[in-house]
Amino acid sequence: MKLKAFLLLILCSLAISAVAQVKIGDKGEISGLAYSDYYWITSNHNESLEGNNGFWFRRIYLTYDHEVSQSFSTRLRLEMNGEGDFVTSAKMAPIVKDAWLKWENNRHEILAGISPTPTFSLVKDTWGYRSVEETPLNLQNFGSSRDFGIAGKGTLDEDERWNYHGMVGNGHSNNAAEINQGKKIMLALSYQLTERWIVELYGDWNDLSDEQYWTTVQGFLGYRTEDLNVGALYAYQHRNLPGLIGDANLDIASIFARASISQKTGGFLRIDHMFDPNPAGEDINYIPFSNNAKSTLLIGGIDFTMDTDIHLIPNFEAVFYGETFTGTMPKSDLIPRLTLYYQF
Template sequence: MKRIALICSIMALVCTNISVAQVNIGESGTIKGTVFGDFYWIPMNHNSDLEGNNGFWFRRIRFTYDRELSDSFSSRLRLDMSSEGDFITNSSVVPSVKDAYLKWENDNHAVYAGITSVPTWGVVEDVWGFRALEKTPLDLQGFGSSRDFGIKVQGKVGDEQRVGYNFMLGNGNSNRNELNQGKKVMLAINYQLTENIIIEAYGDVNGQPNDRNIYTAQGFIGYQSEELNVGALYAYQFRNNTTALGDVNLNLASIFANMEMTDKITSILRIDHMFNPNPGGEGIDYLPFSNQAESTLIIAGVDIQLEENIHLIPNIESVIYGETALGTTPDTDLMPRLTLHYNF
């Protein structure tokens, strides 16, 4: 009887300690998530094999755990998963590590160590505001990855804190392991012209084996307010000796706007133009592009806020192509979608 009582006391003590640990985690950290996906239909496509395809998919399921370790240090662990977007693979949704970093910060500056977001399109994505609808232009066209493993320093300088900087030294291999001796150096400088207008210049050098380095530059101007967001960018990427035909030059321009029509409804329009065929176009998830001709992407939609953190976005994506080197024109891509986006 005494032995049973002792076992019960130990179990009660262990359970109490577990409960306290769980409470402490809850008090010190936060768990949040975001989910978005679509019902899509492909009535027209440059690839006839995709015509008529339709279905449901998740383009993002994300869980984030943030924890403050002290007044200066914090950490983040983020898991990300999605349905396959290549129209071929039939597999279950598998999570991967999207962020895993330690952060130090004071009033104006911050240092990140680990897997974290890159400086490439952070400001652009803030002004665009509809990642659930589509990636930013450089992200969509594969000009870089949204994450890298390395060290990042960012902050604001000047008396009025109008100048922002974002510098990162990374592996240049996204959230995967380093496989070569090269590194990727990224730097973005932005200036807050007015309360609503921001401009940014960005550049990076991604060192690759066999002198196949990749160089990227981007200029951006954005206007942001409660009722209206407008942005315009131009980007150039040089890929040194990366294909059998030698060097690749890619030029990309984009303009976008979203305007609040009512408290619950926002209209969205975006136009991207690739001045050169993208060699990796066919491998773009969820929206493969022809790699034989220049392209113009048009995105139009309406964001309907059902609740504070729940959005329904009827939208349509269309890609119009120019002539190929052989003088032919790929068929237009057309994809109507009904997108659901919610945060928790």
């Protein structure tokens, strides 16, 4: 309770003072961000959710960065969010999102601790609207944005066209302790084709408990300029699941674009298609999917910059389904939202 009160005091003092990062001495800095929505479920494959509406925080970050020396730095980031399961009603509690020590030189970095994975770092940067929705693989639980382990990243040539990001982790996201004998190995290799075009290949192998393992491959092509970003990806995941459940093979494709309309206005559009039903679809927070039909997710919206680091984003998410194994078609999910995103 003392920790919660301390964090709340920090957040309140930051909000009252200014929307700005706070310096702690010469080498420390506190910063943060928040994603908040007003949502309305106008239609859903689960009729019990239809008509649900309200305000929520999907995410709050509080980050402390410290420069130890010219070569070493560290970060501690706490995350708070709502459950997003449309059942649980509880107060938000902080969890550790990042906790790493980094060594770096001109071309390479090594991170030890809980740090971002290579799975969709480039896709996330190109998409640019994590405040609206997670990247396709993160949303469909193909992998996690964090893991506990050792990571290395950097450039392989002096022109910085070949870049890598590899990691060996526990395979259990940002959980603090290992609970089995297996590990997860991840590697992303990207090549800057031109000043604007970039291509990346990614793969991982996750040795889970009880003789289970998942393997994932992804290809991504991105076009990035100051006023326009476009991305396209395809990913395949094999889930070896011993027992009565049996193996699962999941394919997903996505294409998205974001563009500047004026100096303070932008727009974005994204389409994800799951070629297979996601067996864990109903457990996806904030936008549960039917777990027995193929799905196509459509996301669109307008981004209004209200002030420095403050954005008001009217947007919508719509999920359209194919036929189930019994020949029926789940009802479409339609969720208009008004998102407030700000950094401090």
